[in-house]
Amino acid sequence: MQKGIDKVVVLEVEDIHKKYRGQDILKGISFKVRKGETKVIIGPSGTGKSTLLRCINQLTIPDKGRIWLEGEEVIHTKKNINQFRQKMGMVFQDFNLFDHLTALGNVEIGLTRVKRMDKDEARQKAIEELKKVGLEEQANLYPAQLSGGQKQRVSIARALAMDPKVMLFDEPTSALDPELIGEVLEVIKNLAIQGMTMILVTHEMGFARSVANEIIFMEDGKILESGPPYQLFNNPKYERTKRFLKKITELYGE
Ligand SMILES: Nc1ncnc2c1ncn2[C@@H]1O[C@H](COP(=O)(O)OP(=O)(O)O)[C@@H](O)[C@H]1O
Ligand SMILES: [Mg+2]
Incomplete structure (x- = not known):
């Protein structure tokens, strides 16, 4: 039996289309x-x-298609959208931290502003989250005082x-120097082990192979093929997938 097949569907994406400037992107x-x-x-x-x-998290509105989160359809209305976004943590390539706030401040702000937690409770929770990504000692530093790897860990803690x-x-x-990649992947891997539900876009193929339940190969706005890592990496259906894997391994290594 395929692993996970009997588990609850957390997120479902159906027939998503998106155009930019008249051009079909998805x-x-x-x-x-x-x-x-x-x-x-x-x-x-x-x-x-x-x-x-x-x-998926409605930072961009699809032209067509439907998305469900825990069985509830994600609909872009002012009233609903923040509620859905809160439930989907997003981590960007370039961190998106507030430069004028400390690491702690960056994690706290969503708790006080969006979740309406009181200040002490938010602080306590923010410290806990920073601990989980190994940054309790950096809590009072500003993004400019942190390495790229540390910034990305703050942004994971914030989410x-x-x-x-x-x-x-x-x-x-x-966006990270090679020597800082490992510490971020480590945090993501621990999340996977702890059972967090995740969608990850990455060029780190060795990492993908070790954490993914399924790899989705996208090309030209479509899913060309998908499958468990051993299948996709060792026995891809399409020549196009093979070529991509070869190229990406040459560029980024395993
Ligand atoms: N806000 C935007 N306005 C216009 N074109 C966009 C916008 N965002 C992305 N695109 C275009 O959509 C295509 C897909 O981009 P993107 O989703 O960033 O691809 P990927 O993440 O796979 O590199 C690209 O051709 C890009 O130029
Ligand atoms: Mg991209």
């Missing part, structure tokens, strides 16, 4: 993510991976503080 994307699963999305640059993640149902990572290590 051409009908559908998949389901079950509780505790890690889906890894790979594919050439410009293929619509970021657009897809942005459509986790909202107790999301699913985490979306958009190339979380692409």
Whole structure:
């Protein structure tokens, strides 16, 4: 039996389409993510991976298609949207931290502003989240005083503080110096082990192989093929997938 098949579907994406300037960027994307699963999305640059993640959490509004989070349809109305976004933690390539706030402040702000937690409670929770990513000692430092790896860990802590149902990572290590990539991947791997439900766009193929329940290969706005890592890496259906894997391994290594 396929692992995870009997688990609850946390996120379902059905036939997502998106055009920019009259050009089709997403051409009908559908998949389901079950509780505790890690889906890894790979594919050439410009293929619509970021657009897809942005459509999922409604930072970009899809032209067509439907999305459900825990069975509830994600609909872009002012009233609903913040509620849905809170439940989907997003981690960007370039961290998106507030430069004028400390690490602690960056984690706290969503708790006080969005979750309306009182200050002491928010502080306590923010400290806990920073501990989980190994940054309690950096709590009072500003982003400018942190390394790229530390900044990305703050942004993961900030997303986790909202107790999301699913985490979306958009190339979380692409902006980092090679020696800082490991510490961020380590945090993400621990989340996977702890059963967080995640969608991760990455070029780190060795990592993808070790954490993914399923790899989705996207090309030209569509899913060309998907499957468990051993299948996709060792026995891909399409020549196109093989070529991409070869190229990406040459560029980024295993
Ligand atoms: N806000 C936007 N306005 C216009 N075109 C965009 C916008 N965002 C992305 N695109 C275009 O959509 C295509 C897919 O981009 P993206 O989703 O970032 O791909 P990927 O993440 O796979 O590299 C690219 O051609 C990009 O130029
Ligand atoms: Mg991208």
